[in-house]
Amino acid sequence: MTRFALTIEFDGGPFFGLQRQADGPSVQQSVEEAALAVTGETVTLHSAGRTDSGVHALAMRSHLDIAKNIEPFRLMEALNARLRPDPVAITHCEVKPDDWHARFSCIGRSYEYRIRNRRSPLTLERGRAWHVARPLDAEAMHEAAQALVGQHDFTTFRSAHCQAASPEKTLDRLDVTREGDAVIVRAAARSFLHHQVRSMVGCLALVGQGTWRIEQMAEALEAKDRSALGLNAPPEGLYFVKATYPEEE
Amino acid sequence: MTRFALTIEFDGGPFFGLQRQADGPSVQQSVEEAALAVTGETVTLHSAGRTDSGVHALAMRSHLDIAKNIEPFRLMEALNARLRPDPVAITHCEVKPDDWHARFSCIGRSYEYRIRNRRSPLTLERGRAWHVARPLDAEAMHEAAQALVGQHDFTTFRSAHCQAASPEKTLDRLDVTREGDAVIVRAAARSFLHHQVRSMVGCLALVGQGTWRIEQMAEALEAKDRSALGLNAPPEGLYFVKATYPEEE
Numbered sequence: 001m002t003r004f005a006l007t008i009e010f011d012g013g014p015f016f017g018l019q020r021q022a023d024g025p026s027v028q029q030s031v032e033e034a035a036l037a038v039t040g041e042t043v044t045l046h047s048a049g050r051t052d053s054g055v056h057a058l059a060m061r062s063h064l065d066i067a068k069n070i071e072p073f074r075l076m077e078a079l080n081a082r083l084r085p086d087p088v089a090i091t092h093c094e095v096k097p098d099d100w101h102a103r104f105s106c107i108g109r110s111y112e113y114r115i116r117n118r119r120s121p122l123t124l125e126r127g128r129a130w131h132v133a134r135p136l137d138a139e140a141m142h143e144a145a146q147a148l149v150g151q152h153d154f155t156t157f158r159s160a161h162c163q164a165a166s167p168e169k170t171l172d173r174l175d176v177t178r179e180g181d182a183v184i185v186r187a188a189a190r191s192f193l194h195h196q197v198r199s200m201v202g203c204l205a206l207v208g209q210g211t212w213r214i215e216q217m218a219e220a221l222e223a224k225d226r227s228a229l230g231l232n233a234p235p236e237g238l239y240f241v242k243a244t245y246p247e248e249e
Numbered sequence: 250m251t252r253f254a255l256t257i258e259f260d261g262g263p264f265f266g267l268q269r270q271a272d273g274p275s276v277q278q279s280v281e282e283a284a285l286a287v288t289g290e291t292v293t294l295h296s297a298g299r300t301d302s303g304v305h306a307l308a309m310r311s312h313l314d315i316a317k318n319i320e321p322f323r324l325m326e327a328l329n330a331r332l333r334p335d336p337v338a339i340t341h342c343e344v345k346p347d348d349w350h351a352r353f354s355c356i357g358r359s360y361e362y363r364i365r366n367r368r369s370p371l372t373l374e375r376g377r378a379w380h381v382a383r384p385l386d387a388e389a390m391h392e393a394a395q396a397l398v399g400q401h402d403f404t405t406f407r408s409a410h411c412q413a414a415s416p417e418k419t420l421d422r423l424d425v426t427r428e429g430d431a432v433i434v435r436a437a438a439r440s441f442l443h444h445q446v447r448s449m450v451g452c453l454a455l456v457g458q459g460t461w462r463i464e465q466m467a468e469a470l471e472a473k474d475r476s477a478l479g480l481n482a483p484p485e486g487l488y489f490v491k492a493t494y495p496e497e498e
Contacts (some may be wrong), residue, residue, distance in 0.1 A: 009369070009372050009373070010372050010373075011372045011373045011375070056373060058373075076368070076369070077368070080368075080369055080370055083370075084370060087372040087373070087375060088372060089369040089370045089371070089372050090369060091367065091369045118340065119325070119326070119329075120258070120325070120329055120338040120339060120340045121329055121332070121333060121338045122338070123258050123259050123260045123336040123337060123338050124258070124259075124260045124305060124307075124336070124377065126260070126336060128373065
């Protein structure tokens with residue numbers, strides 16, 4: 001068996017998420033079915049992150065084990081040919097050691113959350129960004145975000161369905177910048193709780209609109225209570241952008 | 250009657266073009282029907298450019314005349330409400346003098362053409378960029394493009410359906426830059442012939458792939474013959490980005 005690491009880009013819109021779901025299409029199912037068609041083998045795709053329905057990836061990292069003798073580039077090309085017309089593309093493929101694991105070897109995950117802040121509805125970015133019509137103060141959002149950086153109990157920003165053993169996480173970065181009428185939130189951590197990024201972004205938007213004071217972000221964190229959550233941002237603005245591995249540092 | 254200037258953003262994918270067509274949906278029809286619903290008036294939308302089926306706009310400039318007494322901001326909001334779910338949005342609306350004309354007062358037009366240059370199929374940018382799998386030399390493309398800048402007979406780069414009186418145009422700018430795996434072509438002129446940008450980009454891609462020598466771009470221009478055209482780039486990579494008016498300079 002050879003372990004192949006894949007870099008996967010996908011439009012999350014038509015999927016129920018990255019992981020296999022009993023009730024609808026998933027990116028995992030698309031890739032596993034493509035691999036079956038290419039190799040005749042039933043494989044399992046393991047990935048660095050677990051993304052929800054509607055969440056996108058620019059560079060998800062995954063792996064699968066294949067017995068068939070095939071070069072990485074040929075495997076990438078064959079998978080891409082079979083993945084059509086699903087909006088999923090393998091953008092890189094390489095052989096990794098058998099003990100390399102897309103999820104368990106990963107030491108860092110980065111997300112971007114894209115907000116378009118304007119009165120008018122979205123056209124070209126529909127389904128690719130969160131449309132917020134009320135003006136956002138990106139500087140206030142950035143200031144509020146800094147209260148979340150570091151090691152904390154993120155219970156407030158955790159989905160009821162989260163399966164993590166502990167609500168303690170260390171957030172390495174939570175930056176908010178304005179680029180024209182786009183407001184971009186960039187988050188990095190070793191790992192995140194379920195819904196953590198969307199929950200943090202939702203509350204930051206409340207600060208940006210002036211609905212919350214800047215200090216309320218720290219108060220929500222300290223509450224360690226899901227009912228202190230102000231707003232969960234919708235999935236269509238969220239992009240998984242990078243997974244980091246020790247040997248690639 | 251009051252003349253309202255509109256700035257319009259649209260995803261050209263579902264439309265047969267900006268102008269009204271007998272055989273399919275157009276942006277013009279969507280906006281005129283929204284205006285009828287808002288004002289009860291049958292209006293005609295005039296626009297700076299005429300874009301083909303599948304071509305997008307980030308900031309088309311248009312105008313229409315309305316008798317009803319309405320503030321520009323309220324008109325914008327009402328049109329946007331009626332335009333849903335079409336991927337068309339009014340991003341700005343203002344009153345202009347009666348002699349201001351979106352098409353005839355326009356003294357400059359700018360387009361961007363977006364190429365994604367990689368092996369893998371597109372996912373999030375499907376329908377939003379031209380996918381070119383063979384490696385492109387953007388520097389060679391830029392060098393070749395400079396032969397087209399200036400006043401020339403652009404017959405080679407003109408659609409058979411072009412209605413312009415003369416094939417003579419002055420191209421102010423044709424820049425090619427690489428941004429990661431994106432290759433962006435930026436074109437500016439007072440006006441363009443039908444299919445001119447797509448025809449120029451198609452030939453530039455031949456240069457970028459090494460199929461054409463750099464000098465063949467100048468030779469194709471000098472041929473003044475449509476049959477010298479190498480390739481017409483597909484519409485989905487093309488964006489109308491700016492119309493310039495004397496009073497806004």
